[in-house]
Amino acid sequence: MNRKDIPRIIISRLPVYLRTLQRLQQEGRQTISSQTLGEILGTTAAQIRKDISQFGEFGKQGTGYNIPYLVEQLQHILHLDDIWDVAVVGIGDLGHALARYQGFVDRGFRITALFDNDPEKIGRQIQGLTIEDASLIPSRIPELGIKIAMLTVPVSVAQQTADVLVRAGVRGILNYAPIHLNLPEGVCIEHIDPAIGLQRMTYYIGQRKG
Amino acid sequence: MNRKDIPRIIISRLPVYLRTLQRLQQEGRQTISSQTLGEILGTTAAQIRKDISQFGEFGKQGTGYNIPYLVEQLQHILHLDDIWDVAVVGIGDLGHALARYQGFVDRGFRITALFDNDPEKIGRQIQGLTIEDASLIPSRIPELGIKIAMLTVPVSVAQQTADVLVRAGVRGILNYAPIHLNLPEGVCIEHIDPAIGLQRMTYYIGQRKG
DNA sequence: TAGATTGTTAATCGATTAACAATC
DNA sequence: TAGATTGTTAATCGATTAACAATC
Numbered sequence: 526m527n528r529k530d531i532p533r534i535i536i537s538r539l540p541v542y543l544r545t546l547q548r549l550q551q552e553g554r555q556t557i558s559s560q561t562l563g564e565i566l567g568t569t570a571a572q573i574r575k576d577i578s579q580f581g582e583f584g585k586q587g588t589g590y591n592i593p594y595l596v597e598q599l600q601h602i603l604h605l606d607d608i609w610d611v612a613v614v615g616i617g618d619l620g621h622a623l624a625r626y627q628g629f630v631d632r633g634f635r636i637t638a639l640f641d642n643d644p645e646k647i648g649r650q651i652q653g654l655t656i657e658d659a660s661l662i663p664s665r666i667p668e669l670g671i672k673i674a675m676l677t678v679p680v681s682v683a684q685q686t687a688d689v690l691v692r693a694g695v696r697g698i699l700n701y702a703p704i705h706l707n708l709p710e711g712v713c714i715e716h717i718d719p720a721i722g723l724q725r726m727t728y729y730i731g732q733r734k735g
Numbered sequence: 736m737n738r739k740d741i742p743r744i745i746i747s748r749l750p751v752y753l754r755t756l757q758r759l760q761q762e763g764r765q766t767i768s769s770q771t772l773g774e775i776l777g778t779t780a781a782q783i784r785k786d787i788s789q790f791g792e793f794g795k796q797g798t799g800y801n802i803p804y805l806v807e808q809l810q811h812i813l814h815l816d817d818i819w820d821v822a823v824v825g826i827g828d829l830g831h832a833l834a835r836y837q838g839f840v841d842r843g844f845r846i847t848a849l850f851d852n853d854p855e856k857i858g859r860q861i862q863g864l865t866i867e868d869a870s871l872i873p874s875r876i877p878e879l880g881i882k883i884a885m886l887t888v889p890v891s892v893a894q895q896t897a898d899v900l901v902r903a904g905v906r907g908i909l910n911y912a913p914i915h916l917n918l919p920e921g922v923c924i925e926h927i928d929p930a931i932g933l934q935r936m937t938y939y940i941g942q943r944k945g
Numbered sequence: 946t947a948g949a950t951t952g953t954t955a956a957t958c959g960a961t962t963a964a965c966a967a968t969c
Numbered sequence: 970t971a972g973a974t975t976g977t978t979a980a981t982c983g984a985t986t987a988a989c990a991a992t993c
């Protein structure tokens with residue numbers, strides 16, 4: 526099971542499956558077929574089976590997939606067995622909202638460090654966590670063993686801040702700054718930009734009238 | 736130029752091109768080749784040329800693309816000639832942060848309505864905009880001619896709120912609730928979920944040691 | 946002109962889908 | 970057993986890439 530062999534697009538769908546399966550599990554459901562899961566997710570049964578089968582035989586003919594078991598397997602595949610520590614860098618409105626968000630723990634993440642360079646903000650607390658000076662990133666990130674950061678700084682300093690984070694040992698960055706970051710190979714990057722999402726829709730919605 | 740003919744994946748890349756071109760334009764740059772743009776974006780020159788050529792001949796052999804002209808063309812293709820009015824539904828921390836965010840106007844959007852169902856929040860102001868009762872969505876959305884909404888409500892009410900929005904005339908929803916929404920054909924939907932982004936990276940980062 | 950770069954074609958590569966034997 | 974559903978194969982479909990004539 527060489528991880529290199531599995532297409533990136535399949536990996537990108539696994540968290541979506543996991544999210545839905547966890548919800549179904551919380552609702553007390555025990556099993557689900559690829560057919561039904563496909564209907565819930567707006568995708569095809571064949572694709573779900575193909576995706577899951579890359580990692581083993583987790584289903585059972587006639588009954589489908591056992592939900593708690595598949596959740597466990599997906600969590601293991603995605604390395605979510607343990608909770609990951611995450612830093613938030615840039616405590617503006619958005620960084621603040623992320624720091625206060627309660628929904629990460631159930632998904633495998635815990636925010637354990639906050640950084641900003643504004644003296645007004647440094648030392649303040651959010652959810653019991655103290656905002657630290659961004660200049661301490663090079664020492665604090667390795668100290669805390671943090672491998673993942675959410676980047677919510679202005680565009681003007683996003684690339685350089687990302688570089689600092691990578692040098693400090695960060696291996697994955699969830700980038701909220703509306704700019705493409707160029708990072709060394711081996712560093713994972715995901716971009717979140719609401720305006721991009723909106724612009725992907727306006728093409729189809731059309732101008733005023735559609 | 737039947738819009739149906741253009742692959743969705745190409746459309747999804749145009750806003751990313753536009754974002755970078757607008758930044759280069761602000762920096763005063765006049766022209767760019769597909770080669771250079773590809774390097775900035777971490778993609779290939781061939782793909783950029785192929786994508787752009789779906790809509791016309793916007794480049795010039797020997798010199799590349801005129802940036803202001805290409806920006807204008809992309810804006811037109813994506814129906815960003817005029818500013819779109821957008822509603823934010825659910826004014827928690829995240830909705831609040833979106834309402835205060837200054838970066839939308841330059842990208843073609845303006846937040847013109849805020850909704851929540853919490854009596855504590857209704858009537859309060861953010862950036863000069865009053866939070867309105869969510870029960871008024873069916874009348875206010877058509878009144879204001881709003882076609883796009885950002886949905887930042889809890890998972891438990893996300894689907895039903897989306898249904899209400901669609902019935903009120905919304906044609907595109909940027910969904911921040913961590914659940915897949917099932918909507919009628921013709922309604923655009925984009926999902927933003929930071930935990931999904933993080934989980935797409937942990938597969939590659941590996942457990943503790945990589 | 947010489948060099949650079951586009952738009953496009955054809956070839957390659959990769960992803961999705963349909964179908965079905967296996968089997969719970 | 971009969972019905973349901975998986976995992977997988979082969980066929981189809983679609984996207985990316987390489988290459989180059991056209992041309993600025």
